[in-house]
Amino acid sequence: MRTLLQRKITVFILLLGIVTSVGAQQTPMVTIKKGKFVPLYGSIDKKPLKVAAFEMDVYPVTNAQFVVFLKKYPAYARSKIKGIFADKSYLSQWESDFNYGKNNLGNAPVTNVSWFAAKKYCECQGKRLPTMDEWEYVAMADEKRTDARSQENYTKYILSWYEKPKAYANPIGQTFRNYWGVYDMHGLVWEWTSDFNSIFLSGESRKDKDTDKNLFCGSGSINASDLMNYAAFMRYAFRGSLKARYTTINLGFRCARDIATPAKSIQKSKK
Secondary structure, eight states, X not given: OOXXXXXXXXXXXXXXXXXXXXXTSOOOEEEEOOEEEOXXXXXXXXXXXXXXXXXXXXXXXXXXXXXXXXXXXXGGSTTTSOTTTOOTTTTTTSSBTTBOOTTSOTTSBOOSOOHHHHHHHHXXXXXXXXXXXXXXXXXXXXXXXXXXXXXXXHHHHHHHHHTOTTGGGSOTTOSOBOXXXXXXXXXXXXXXXXXXXXXXXXXXXTTOSOOOTTOOOOOTTXXXXXXXXXXXXXXXXXHHTOXXXXXXXXXXXXXXXXXXXXXXXXXXXXX
């Protein structure tokens, strides 16, 4: 008979295999209920914006998941992708087109990916990138509250993460699980959104037609809803510095999806 220690070792190995295999599977999703919130930018009159219900990935996309995508769509591999869709740093930490290497964990978030590649990945999963408002709406939650932005400890936690080196090299799911059941909104990587550069425009709002698409950022605090939310200022400033082909070592992504409206059943009339 096996000893208790042997049984524990066997269970540990099995659990390790399960955790590792999660990186290569499609990420589970949770439903985010509709709600309202006042974003740092984008609401001129400081009134809450409505966010419709949607689904969001529980975790960021991993290296293992992204390599599966690349094998199906090799045009997005490092040596094949066109320069208009990604800069020279695209997946530069990987050993080759389809090998993220021994120094990059399979269940760590994929980084150095462009907006174009992230968007394509999500579309191939039947999903999309979250909007900035959706991302911020989910990211303002802590473990117990839908909106923890006024909590000093929560802000300190986010700001302390900004100072940590190589947080992107850690496995997914190691940060706290927030109110919605989502992990790693803070503490692992920055993340692309579908409309990442839609805030800092030449006009007064994101709905303006006269938009300078080459304008990256504006005066930091103008029209901001909360002048003390330094963590949010840093996120918006970072997004405003990006172009869709840019890649950085600490920038990854996760996917979202609209909630499908159930089709109305058609009752056949009885003869």
